[in-house]
Amino acid sequence: MIDTACILAKSFLAHAEHHTSLESTQTRARQLIESGDIQLPALIVADRQIAGRGRGSNRWWTGDGSLAFSLVIDPEHFGFPRKAVPRLSLAAGVAIVDSVASRLDGHPLGLHWPNDVYVGERKLAGILVEVLPGGQHIVGVGINTNNSVADAPPSLQPSIATLRDLTGRIHDHTELLLALMENLEAACVQLGQPLETLGERFDLLCSQRGEVLTVYQGSQSITGRCVGIAADGSLLLDAPEGRRSLQSGTLKQAGEW
Ligand code: BTN
Numbered sequence: 001m002i003d004t005a006c007i008l009a010k011s012f013l014a015h016a017e018h019h020t021s022l023e024s025t026q027t028r029a030r031q032l033i034e035s036g037d038i039q040l041p042a043l044i045v046a047d048r049q050i051a052g053r054g055r056g057s058n059r060w061w062t063g064d065g066s067l068a069f070s071l072v073i074d075p076e077h078f079g080f081p082r083k084a085v086p087r088l089s090l091a092a093g094v095a096i097v098d099s100v101a102s103r104l105d106g107h108p109l110g111l112h113w114p115n116d117v118y119v120g121e122r123k124l125a126g127i128l129v130e131v132l133p134g135g136q137h138i139v140g141v142g143i144n145t146n147n148s149v150a151d152a153p154p155s156l157q158p159s160i161a162t163l164r165d166l167t168g169r170i171h172d173h174t175e176l177l178l179a180l181m182e183n184l185e186a187a188c189v190q191l192g193q194p195l196e197t198l199g200e201r202f203d204l205l206c207s208q209r210g211e212v213l214t215v216y217q218g219s220q221s222i223t224g225r226c227v228g229i230a231a232d233g234s235l236l237l238d239a240p241e242g243r244r245s246l247q248s249g250t251l252k253q254a255g256e257w
Contacts, residue, residue, distance in 0.1 A: 002045055003174045011181035014039035022046040024053050025070040026130060029138045033072065040077070040136065041185075045069040045177065052142060055115060055128055056250060061156055063147030065164065067173055071139045071184060079192030085129050085137070086233040086247060087198070089115040091191055092127045092139050094201045095183035099176060100124070100143070100163065107166050110207025113226075113235045114248070117143075118207045122161035139184070146170050199231025213237060215249035222246065 004016040015038055022028050025044045032038040046068050052060035062068045075082065093111045101109055104119065112118045117125040128140040144162035152160060163171050190196040208226040215222050215235065222244055224237030234245040 001174075002177065004043075004045070006174060007043065007177050007181065010178055012185040013041050013043050013181060015042035017042075017044055019044070019046045021048040021050065023051045024049050024140075025068055026053055026128065026138055026140045027051075029070040029072050029140075030130075030132065033132055033134065033136050033138075038072070040072055040074050042072040043069060043177070043181070044072075045173075053128060053140070054126055054142075060126060060128075060142050061152055062142060063144065063151055063162075065146030065148070065170075066162070067141075067143045067145045067176065069141055069177070071141070071181075073137050073139065073188060075135065075137055075188075075192075078188040080188070082131060082135065084191055085131060086114060087191060087202075088137065088139065088188075089127050089129050090202045090229065090233050091187035091198050092129070092141065092184060093117050093125075094198060094205065095180060095187045096125050096127075096141065096143065097205060098183045099179040103163060103167065103171055103176070105167055109205070111202060111205040111229065112207050113229055113251070114233075119161045119166065122159055124161050124163070141180070143176075145173065145176065199233075202229040202231065202233060208235075213251060215246050215251060217246070217249045222249075 002018045004018045008016045025046050028044050049062040049068050052062045054060045096117045097109045107119050110118050115127040116123050125143040130138045146164045147162050149157050149165050190198045206229045211226050213226050224239030227236045227238050230236055234247045237244045
């Protein structure tokens with residue numbers, strides 16, 4: 001059970017709602033914005049999603065017991081521009097790392113560019129940032145919390161991890177959401193500041209360093225060895241033609257189906 005009244009009282013949110021089942025928290029967020037009937041920042045949480053969305057055409061498996069939510073913010077409130085979207089995804093990743101680290105009994109956490117949180121070699125959480133015509137940003141987050149890898153579609157099982165499987169216990173979603181809201185607020189405040197230090201965290205938490213990666217940008221692909229993540233959120237690859245800094249693109253990722 002998620003205590004939205006408690007989350008509303010103890011966080012920066014102006015609106016919070018919890019559903020047992022939704023098509024997608026992203027879709028619900030979009031509908032609320034379009035109806036004009038919502039105060040920001042707003043949180044929409046669902047226990048189940050019938051059609052959870054990932055990046056591009058990917059779906060998101062919302063396993064029973066997992067945590068799925070959308071946080072709607074107005075970037076103007078925090079003073080960061082629209083072009084900060086890639087950094088917002090990574091900043092949300094840092095916030096997730098900071099929220100789950102103390103619950104993971106020392107398992108190593110990292111950022112997997114452009115928008116995932118990994119434990120070791122496996123995906124723990126995915127982030128999907130969508131921007132609405134009015135400028136509102138919807139930060140969608142799916143975290144494998146109290147679900148189990150054993151219940152996932154077979155194609156996902158080798159590439160995902162859950163908090164419950166890793167720790168052998170159930171994690172309270174109200175407490176976790178309180179930590180997430182605090183850390184997401186801090187990340188948004190930092191993104192709006194000129195001398196923020198979030199960029200250093202992107203690089204420190206980069207989990208792909210040393211791996212040879214292929215990034216797809218439309219019909220083009222760039223292959224190189226990952227040397228980190230720049231402060232502006234770009235992936236740094238050492239390619240045969242020299243150092244490349246990639247602001248966007250897709251990797252073949254684990255945890256997508
Ligand atoms: C990805 O890994 O490609 C991003 C996954 C994002 C999933 C979350 S779950 C809550 C929110 N609602 C959705 O339909 N998707 C995001």
